[in-house]
Amino acid sequence: MNAPGRSSLAVLLGGLALPLGAEEWHVGAGRPFTRIRDALAVARAGDTVTVHGGSYREGNLVVDRSLTFTGLDRPRLDGGGRDEVITVTASHVTIRGFEIVHGGTGSLHDLAGIKVANASHVTLEDNRILGCSFGIYFSKARHGIARRNEIIGAPAAGPDNGNGIHAWSSEHLELAGNAVSRHRDGIYLEFVTDSHIARNRVGECLRYGLHFMSAHRNVYQENEFIRNGAGVAVMYSREVRMEANRFRHSWGSAAYGLLLKDISDSRITGNVFEHNSIAVTIQSSSRLLLEDNQFQGNGWALQVESSSTDNVYRKNNFVGNSFDVTTHGELELNRFEGNYWDRAELYDLDRDGVGDVPHRPLSLFARLVDRVPAALLLLRSPLVHFLDRAERIFPTLTPDRLFDPQPAMRAHPR
Amino acid sequence: MMLRIVRYVAGDILRGRIILAYAGCLLVASLGLFNLGGDTTKALIGLLSLVLMIVPLVSVVFTTAHFYNTQEFVELLAAQPLPRATILLAQMIGVMLALTAALLAGIAVPVLLYACSATGLTLIAVALLLTAAFTALAFVAAVLARDKARGIGAALLIWFYFGLLHDGLTLYALFLLEDFPLEGISLTLLALNPIDLGRVLVLLQMDVSALMGYTGAMLKDLLGSGTGIGFAVLVLGSWIAAPVLAALWIFRRKDL
Numbered sequence: 001m002n003a004p005g006r007s008s009l010a011v012l013l014g015g016l017a018l019p020l021g022a023e024e025w026h027v028g029a030g031r032p033f034t035r036i037r038d039a040l041a042v043a044r045a046g047d048t049v050t051v052h053g054g055s056y057r058e059g060n061l062v063v064d065r066s067l068t069f070t071g072l073d074r075p076r077l078d079g080g081g082r083d084e085v086i087t088v089t090a091s092h093v094t095i096r097g098f099e100i101v102h103g104g105t106g107s108l109h110d111l112a113g114i115k116v117a118n119a120s121h122v123t124l125e126d127n128r129i130l131g132c133s134f135g136i137y138f139s140k141a142r143h144g145i146a147r148r149n150e151i152i153g154a155p156a157a158g159p160d161n162g163n164g165i166h167a168w169s170s171e172h173l174e175l176a177g178n179a180v181s182r183h184r185d186g187i188y189l190e191f192v193t194d195s196h197i198a199r200n201r202v203g204e205c206l207r208y209g210l211h212f213m214s215a216h217r218n219v220y221q222e223n224e225f226i227r228n229g230a231g232v233a234v235m236y237s238r239e240v241r242m243e244a245n246r247f248r249h250s251w252g253s254a255a256y257g258l259l260l261k262d263i264s265d266s267r268i269t270g271n272v273f274e275h276n277s278i279a280v281t282i283q284s285s286s287r288l289l290l291e292d293n294q295f296q297g298n299g300w301a302l303q304v305e306s307s308s309t310d311n312v313y314r315k316n317n318f319v320g321n322s323f324d325v326t327t328h329g330e331l332e333l334n335r336f337e338g339n340y341w342d343r344a345e346l347y348d349l350d351r352d353g354v355g356d357v358p359h360r361p362l363s364l365f366a367r368l369v370d371r372v373p374a375a376l377l378l379l380r381s382p383l384v385h386f387l388d389r390a391e392r393i394f395p396t397l398t399p400d401r402l403f404d405p406q407p408a409m410r411a412h413p414r
Numbered sequence: 415m416m417l418r419i420v421r422y423v424a425g426d427i428l429r430g431r432i433i434l435a436y437a438g439c440l441l442v443a444s445l446g447l448f449n450l451g452g453d454t455t456k457a458l459i460g461l462l463s464l465v466l467m468i469v470p471l472v473s474v475v476f477t478t479a480h481f482y483n484t485q486e487f488v489e490l491l492a493a494q495p496l497p498r499a500t501i502l503l504a505q506m507i508g509v510m511l512a513l514t515a516a517l518l519a520g521i522a523v524p525v526l527l528y529a530c531s532a533t534g535l536t537l538i539a540v541a542l543l544l545t546a547a548f549t550a551l552a553f554v555a556a557v558l559a560r561d562k563a564r565g566i567g568a569a570l571l572i573w574f575y576f577g578l579l580h581d582g583l584t585l586y587a588l589f590l591l592e593d594f595p596l597e598g599i600s601l602t603l604l605a606l607n608p609i610d611l612g613r614v615l616v617l618l619q620m621d622v623s624a625l626m627g628y629t630g631a632m633l634k635d636l637l638g639s640g641t642g643i644g645f646a647v648l649v650l651g652s653w654i655a656a657p658v659l660a661a662l663w664i665f666r667r668k669d670l
Contacts, residue, residue, distance in 0.1 A: 297455075320456065374588050374596040377604065377633075379617060380459065382467050383581035 028052030071097035103132030423508025440520025
């Protein structure tokens, strides 16, 4: 039962000096073991436990040694609606190829499909986790990887419905290529640092697609967030990079694509915001750079609270939004540079691609609506159209220093 | 008898150049909007502005002008043994039918071709109802004023009030009363202007209610549901029926 070809395991185990003599244990009907629990009990660190197709209902399985735990033909692990299905307490564990269903819900402890607690270098890949309270749960984990997992929650569970991927007090995680839907939050990160979240698809979650609190120095790339309750919320974090994500269809009276609250020194670049009630709402955030983003068909593209300072909005496209910018302050310390505004009325005599007159993105009507929301009743009324035009020519009620001095004549290519 | 007068009035208008020009302009505008942008939602929004401003304007001006131009015909009819209500009602229905025909050719056909959705159908319905309402309102102005210039002036004033002034007053009222619950007030202000009511009906179909926050949710509840649409159509209907009845009442007592 030697497995000499397990070089990847050898690499993974690194200094653990166990690659030689690693054994592979088989579980399944007509195999040496019929119960996973028995195989896990005899396997030593460095071994592989391979589970063959079938359904296994063994309550809570604890992986407390550095094992590779693999499912062949997608065996189904059933938590019976009572237990956490897999709990990993050892480092250097790999779990792949399982279908995990019916995880329990706990009122004292958060029970998950797969929980990784106090362990490092744990890899969870190609699993399918259905109807569990929490899908994947990292607690005080370092260098954990979750990739290509499919996680679908059971929203009917109401308050018992946990988060798809939940990480707490962890660092250097890599969450990539997962598909998460119908959980409370799709991906929830709290006190998680130096992590990389990429190419995940998160949809139809009850609250946020991605929610992070006090999670610094993280990078979010090429994720897609569709039809989540309130989009993505980023709170109390520093040095965040959000690149090339897609925020779509967060549509409802309190819904937004991206909420930035108490964020600083972060870059939001190359993202697409499409058909959200509010694409980006910025509260008490400073030193942000929003560059090369596409705002299309949103209710409000940017809603900036006056407590936000030193932010730069550069080379974004604003196309077909009901309102481009709204604020109740002056936004004196925010700079708009070289954006494309589809409703700007510009001319370009020297043909350098930059409008010769500045554009004022904050319309009078946006200002009025900000004061009395019921005024939205007059959306697209001819009167409002005339008022906005008059205000653009002679600004009286809108802040006269809020303008884009170099508006682009054409949309920036994407 | 009434049917014959209606047929005569409508046929007379439809043979004229003005109604043809109206239909042609609408058609060119709608086709332009649908073909230029590419995005049907954008085109429908442009068409909505057209329906809210141009359709009422043409309705009132055309109606009053037509009324004064056919005054001799009306006097001739009044000399016959016909009830006055029949004469005026036939005139009104004839004008409404002619304007409706222009609207169907100029807006309904392109909308059905390019954007046959709930929004498009609502837009067509709103355009038709607004045409009828403003034709009826213009008839009130026309039967009240003996002088052609004053009649057309009054009709234009009606258009100006509902098209712009009412919205300004609405805005002012909402700001004055911002500390009070505004649902009832805003709904009342909406119902008091057929143009606003039509605009909100179309916007609700475009699902912008989410933007309107609480007000939008309330409007969606009130006007977006089946009963709500019924209510709105009822209000718009009374915006047609009330001026029709008023015009008939005045015309019956009028010294021709």
